Amino acid sequence: MFADLHLHTIFSDGTYTPEELADRARQLGLAAIALTDHDTVEGCARMTLACKKAGIEFLPATELTAELDGNELHLLGYFVDSQNPRLLAEMAEFQKVRQNRIREMVARLNQHNIPLQADAVFAIANCRSPGRPHVARALVMGGFCANLDEAFERFLKKNRPAWVPKFKISALEAIALIHQAGGLAVMAHPGLNRTDGIIPDLVSAGLDGLECFHTKHSHSASEHYLRLAKELNLAITGGSDCHGLSKGKPLIGTVRLPYEYVEKLKSKSANRKSVEPLNRLTVKPVQPLDASTIQRFNALTIQPFNE
Ligand SMILES: [Zn+2]
Ligand SMILES: [Zn+2]
Numbered sequence: 001m002f003a004d005l006h007l008h009t010i011f012s013d014g015t016y017t018p019e020e021l022a023d024r025a026r027q028l029g030l031a032a033i034a035l036t037d038h039d040t041v042e043g044c045a046r047m048t049l050a051c052k053k054a055g056i057e058f059l060p061a062t063e064l065t066a067e068l069d070g071n072e073l074h075l076l077g078y079f080v081d082s083q084n085p086r087l088l089a090e091m092a093e094f095q096k097v098r099q100n101r102i103r104e105m106v107a108r109l110n111q112h113n114i115p116l117q118a119d120a121v122f123a124i125a126n127c128r129s130p131g132r133p134h135v136a137r138a139l140v141m142g143g144f145c146a147n148l149d150e151a152f153e154r155f156l157k158k159n160r161p162a163w164v165p166k167f168k169i170s171a172l173e174a175i176a177l178i179h180q181a182g183g184l185a186v187m188a189h190p191g192l193n194r195t196d197g198i199i200p201d202l203v204s205a206g207l208d209g210l211e212c213f214h215t216k217h218s219h220s221a222s223e224h225y226l227r228l229a230k231e232l233n234l235a236i237t238g239g240s241d242c243h244g245l246s247k248g249k250p251l252i253g254t255v256r257l258p259y260e261y262v263e264k265l266k267s268k269s270a271n272r273k274s275v276e277p278l279n280r281l282t283v284k285p286v287q288p289l290d291a292s293t294i295q296r297f298n299a300l301t302i303q304p305f306n307e
Contacts, residue, residue: 001259003032004252005059006076006188006211006239010126011035011043012063013133015244018043021252022050028253032057032262034078034239036188039064039094040129041082059262063188064094064178068171068202071195073187075174076211076237079269080183087181090169095128097167102130108162109135109155114144132156133246148246171198172205184208184269186237191221196228203232208268213238213255235268236261 008014009021016024018035025033033056035047044060051058061078080087099122106118116138124141125134136151145151155162169177175185186209187202199207212225213236222238229236238261240251 001031002029002253002256003034003057003259003262004030004239004242004255005032005034005061005078005237005257005262006036006063006214006241006255007033007252008037008063008241008243009035009043009047010244011040012037012127012129013125013131013243013246015246016242016250018046019050021242021244022047022054022056024250024252025051025056026054030056030253030256031259032059033252034059034061034076036061036063036076036239038062038129038131039091039098040127041080041087041091042128044082057262059265061183062091064174065166065168066171066174067168068198071193071198072168073171073193073195073198074189075171075178076186076188077174077178077181077183078186078209078237078265080178080181084181087177090177092128094169098130099128101164101166102135104164105132105135105156105162108164109139112155112161114139114155116142116144133243135162137246171202175202175205175207179206179272182273184235184265184272186211186235189214189216189241190225191217199228199232203234207234208272209235209237209265211237211239213257215240215251215255235265237265 007021009016009018035043037043041062048058059078060082061076064075066073066075102121103118106116109116121135121138124138136148136156139145139151140147178185185207188211190210210225210229212229213222238255238257240255242250242252244250
């Protein structure tokens with residue numbers, strides 16, 4: 001039995017509807033899937049129904065963009081309550097930031113004689129969490145770029161003319177936000193960050209797990225993060241980060257997480273819920289790790305690798 005715990009739908013920058021995604025998962029024989037749309041939990045209600053129909057276990061989740069010490073990182077929040085008022089209020093803010101960022105990107109494109117309109121991007125996105133892939137799609141559909149890669153290369157990649165820096169919540173606040181919504185905080189694709197040095201601080205702030213298996217992790221990267229997760233007593237997760245058809249071929253099911261890790265994640269969640277009162281958004285002060293953990297951490301070799 002296998003799971004894919006990192007998937008996106010039309011509620012952020014994926015192309016599949018929840019129903020299509022559940023159907024693909026059923027065809028692939030997956031036992032469990034999680035929905036991790038960027039800065040939103042809107043798709044979770046439909047996904048719950050779709051998975052029930054497909055006979056697949058569903059884990060509600062989200063993927064928050066955060067930062068720590070100037071490093072961008074993504075935090076997956078598993079088992080968050082998709083009705084949690086504080087979570088919804090904060091997400092509404094993140095979504096506003098995303099929408100304003102789109103307007104700013106479009107303004108910069110206009111300055112470069114690309115007469116794209118923000119409304120065209122919002123119409124294509126048709127969701128509250130629009131992002132750069134939607135601008136890229138609008139550029140292709142408007143005939144300004146031949147394909148999505150060209151849109152990113154010419155305009156949207158970091159330090160290209162239409163790139164706009166993005167406000168990010170602090171990772172420590174993001175962890176607290178996930179916890180108060182009843183969720184577990186897992187660092188997404190740590191291998192893409194190449195900043196393992198921030199992991200101890202995240203652990204001190206209550207990080208619950210590491211996404212050890214990911215499409216862009218090499219075999220050695222997965223091994224490395226598995227070892228790190230075990231050393232630091234963190235949950236182990238994995239997923240394909242499928243965005244449907246928006247990035248070439250759909251990736252769902254290409255990363256197959258053994259179901260035993262889902263079991264462990266569920267028992268960790270049950271433990272947390274039994275000991276931690278919910279609805280308490282406090283950012284825990286960062287406690288230094290104990291000396292032996294730091295020693296073990298330092299003894300691990302950190303191998304950089306290519307995306
Ligand atoms: Zn991510
Ligand atoms: Zn993702």
